[in-house]
Amino acid sequence: MRTENRLGRAQKQAEDLRLQLARAEEERDRAQQVADLAARQISQLEEELRGLRPGTEPGFHVPSGAEVAVPGPAGTTTDDDALDQVDAALQKARDVLDREHEAVREAAEDVGWWDGENAEHQGGVVPGQVVRDEPTTRDDAPGLFETTPNNPPTSAATPGAGAELVVRGASDFMRFVGAATRRISRGIDLDEIVLGLCRASVPTFSDAILVYLRDPLPVGDERPVAPFVLRLRRADRLRLDEVEGEERTLVPDSDPLAAELCAVRSGGALAEVLRGVRPVFGDSAAARAALLELLGPEYVLPSPRRAILAPLRGRRRVIGTAVFLRRPERSGFGPNDLLGANQLATQTALGIDKAVLYGREASIADELQRRMLPASLPQLTGARLVSRYLPAAETARVGGDWYDAIPLPGHRVALVVGDVMGHSMASAAIMGQLRMAAQTLAGLDLPADEVLRRLDQQAQALGHDRLATCTYVVYDPVSHRITIANAGHPPPILLHLGGRAEVLRVPSGTPIGVGGVEFEAVELDAPPSSTLLLYTDGLVESRLRDVWTGIEQLRERLATTAQLTGRDQPPPLEALCDHVLDMLGPGDRDDDIALLAARFDGIAPNNVAYWFLEPEDAAPERARRLARRALVRWELEEISDSVELLISEVVTNAVRYAERPVTLRLLKTDVLRCEVGDDSPQLPRRRWARDTDESGRGLAVVEALSSRWGAVPTYGGKAVWFEVDLASP
Known part of the structure; x- marks a missing residue:
């Protein structure tokens, strides 16, 4: 499809x-x-x-x-x-x-x-x-000035005619040179500039052109590598069809006899011509030797005054050469043609220098953008994620859009999409700082509105004009709920299993960086098999449509895509993102686009066990008894002994420092995960107990018997967790 x-x-x-x-x-x-x-x-x-x-x-x-x-x-x-x-x-x-x-x-x-x-x-x-x-x-009309077919030739010896003809011809030639240089200078990358030279030269100036460039091209002040090698970058020629009366057609292909590579010999004929910088006719002995060295010994050189070899010199060094050729039936090159070739070569060389520098800056920008965005999305239990990022255009590859997915305790996940105003390296740098700040704040397990409030403070610390929009979403696969806080960002769209797409009603909020404002969080249902789409305004807003028109078109696009897979089957995430991006037209790429799609699978309620334990001495024994019942219900008796021992150690540490009830939760997915939460903010750390110590061995036991373990701060204290693989008890 x-x-x-x-x-x-x-x-x-x-x-x-x-x-x-x-x-x-x-x-x-x-x-x-x-x-x-x-x-x-x-x-x-x-x-x-x-x-x-x-x-x-x-x-x-x-x-x-x-x-x-x-x-x-x-x-x-x-x-x-x-x-x-x-x-x-x-x-x-x-x-x-x-x-x-x-x-x-x-x-x-x-x-x-x-x-x-x-x-x-x-x-x-x-x-x-x-x-x-x-x-x-010419043989049939010596000493005549050429005119167009609809005008009879005028003799150069006619009194008063020669001066006007020379003036008009020179003016016409200058118009050609001006138009050609404008066409070359319009290019922004290497291929566009070389193509502009070829199209401007053939067939107006020559019947064929071959452009050789240094391989590799030096960038800026870099010293060129040795040896000096020229590679054929592009060749265009005018082909006259065999059928008489057919028009000539421009063919962008190489002459099969021209060499693809040429190693310039130090002190050779080609090196001397390139060192001279100025274009030369191909009729002198030195020029013909240089052409044979460049094009290869098998190349048949044209008759005199029908070839020009024009070195391409950039701002600091020769970076290539262009060869202009004419067929024998066409008049040869003249002195003005040599000047025109020099102008074309100079403009092309300067443009190539510009393109190479631009290419290096673009590669730096691309690398910066890749480093700022996540290299991969986390593999989660109860949710699947897919993302897309598209730059605005070739001329603005670096933007301020970003997305992120941050795992939280209890198989939860924080989904973040933001947009820093502007398209520049500064915008990308600010985006990177805000993204790191969001990751740090999410790791503290703060409420969604509190995360945005602190991001707002961070943006103000970066500068008064550092504005950004952001949407922060926390998904809990156990409760099948999402908590959303918004800061001036386009609202998310939720696609239900039956194919209904709705724009979520969330407070619009104020962009972060304004300061002095409060953010509001709302909690909504996230049914199983539903899909949440977070995006930046580049997807829905352009010069051709306003943002709300674009949001409605996006909602309709999601609903139409969901109908392709039926009411009982959600569309694949990868295909869904591709269909969403297909809605973009030629005039809809005014801004960069970040897209994050999340499929909510959730965790079934019968695979979750949750208890509250009073902070008393009997709590560890009660925790072991409750855990044993859950393991029997899940048919996991073979790992019961090790799990009970681990729970006893973790609950004992929690009861020692807690003042409020301790929470115990077991989750059965592909692993068995146990989480124990208390109101003490102090995170446990593993100690190396001596033989005479009476304590300090609990975490060593947890590390030895579990597959993974850890401790994370929460908004009301901390949570200590461990996991046991079900395949290898």
């Missing part, structure tokens, strides 16, 4: 993505049509201008804004004013066209689109714009 739900979500997302891509493609085509129309109108207006100006001949191009001497009587300026207005209108039209072209171009680059017919051009693709800034010699 879980796989089908995820498959359905993936199919829906894919369909939405296809619709968005189709809509964006329509908008791009519409913008291209507007640009074509504007280019044709400009051409028509220029022809009309040449016809209106006296002294112009067909084929003579007058640059916009140029002054032309018009013969005629002095003082006739009406026509000149009109022509100047036309010139101004033409210039405004060109400016609008350039802005339209830049917007279309950046949008196309952002979504990875490109027109295959114009992939060979270095500049823009809007009809009517020149796309190179220097003459390109």
Whole structure:
């Protein structure tokens, strides 16, 4: 069922993505049509201008804004004013066209689109714009400037045309470099930055690119390890389908002939090029030797001026290199292309440095988060626990959400979920301090409201702005009851066996850290096979919904999930948590999420025996007699002698210091547990008795005959307990 739900979500997302891509493609085509129309109108207006100006001949191009001497009587300026207005209108039209072209171009680059017919051009693709800034010699048209297919080529020797073509080509190239650097700088991790370089370069700047990075990459001020090894990180190339007329497609795969690893030899050709830092053409002897060393001896190098080797230098050292390649049928690289490659390599190297540092900080943050949260949940008698934690996003991995489960005397357990305000290392540190404080207070077996009150004092001691919300729950499997105290946290949800999910009515309370407030605890039933869900507000609150809407959706989600397993069978805890997290949409991850689910199995009443004993000399003998009856009822006569001796020793110590009645409780689960409670706060400690001592051997006997034993403080005194394994008496 879980796989089908995820498959359905993936199919829906894919369909939405296809619709968005189709809509964006329509908008791009519409913008291209507007640009074509504007280019044709400009051409028509220029022809009309040449016809209106006296002294112009067909084929003579007058640059916009140029002054032309018009013969005629002095003082006739009406026509000149009109022509100047036309010139101004033409210039405004060109400016609008350039802005339209830049917007279309950046949008196309952002979504990875490109027109295959114009992939060979270095500049823009809007009809009517020149796309190179220097003459390109061809066999059929020597000395011509390249233009787009819808515009006839213009001779470089045409009077007045060359200067405008060079200026427009340089401007177009600068727009490409600006868009490419913006795309590279948007990346935050290593793969995003390298992908940005590849997508920005292919096919606009080159037909293929290979990016090699140092392995391993040095971080910050770390000294790089020897030897100097480069590993192929990514390679993209433009593949032209064999079917004539098909568009070119961008293929993110490696050239099979390019080497995956390259050990840079000290003093070799590649080391010299990398030491020089600046990009070089692949036509010189040193550059070709460096390319063969990098790509491998079997790699077929392209013809001259169709390869650029650009070292990637970070803030302190060379961390890799990029190789830009063009096919033979495409024009070679020019001097401006070398400058553009240098700009792309510099931006990429600085971004990689940033990404490596960010990766180290993220790993530290992840380790801090793991250390702050429990490594595993305790195995309890009468309850089962499952937890989940999700960070808010890649950019905010460390948060203040936490959860915990703390075993208490008598098979009870304290369940804690809290949320420190903020997403930072400071929030995580405060969360860790509050979690440790909660564990310490729970170990004192304080009432739930008292635990929150003391947590509030601890938060105030950390600072005036240290606020947090928290829910503290104590479950008793013997009485099948839960005690809840809340401090401004979303209320828990209890899922009953029949599938009914209810939001528990608990006092909302005030966040801890405010100070000067009282907390209230409520006691509720926890039926067997019921499930309690504790969570933080990141699960139910986002920019798209308020917290109470999210709580209602969560309640409905739990009820729907419970119906899948029937009314007599509770849903598995692991699957339940997964279904709960599946309710999160793309816009619902504004905050980190902590989730703790507890299944209450309880302990059957017939497996519990409980008595009160007066603190008198006859109490140990009475305790032995009561315990013997219980063991007979449970058919555990074989361990009766050892258990009676242990109970006698523990009860004797309790009666010696107690002023109020002593409690004796036996619990039969997979082990036999005995608990003796009294009102004395002093915990017993084992002593090493000498041969002449008349006392001090009771705890030694308990340690020798029991499987485990211990003593814990309680709110009214202490409790001493021991356990005996039933399998091996």
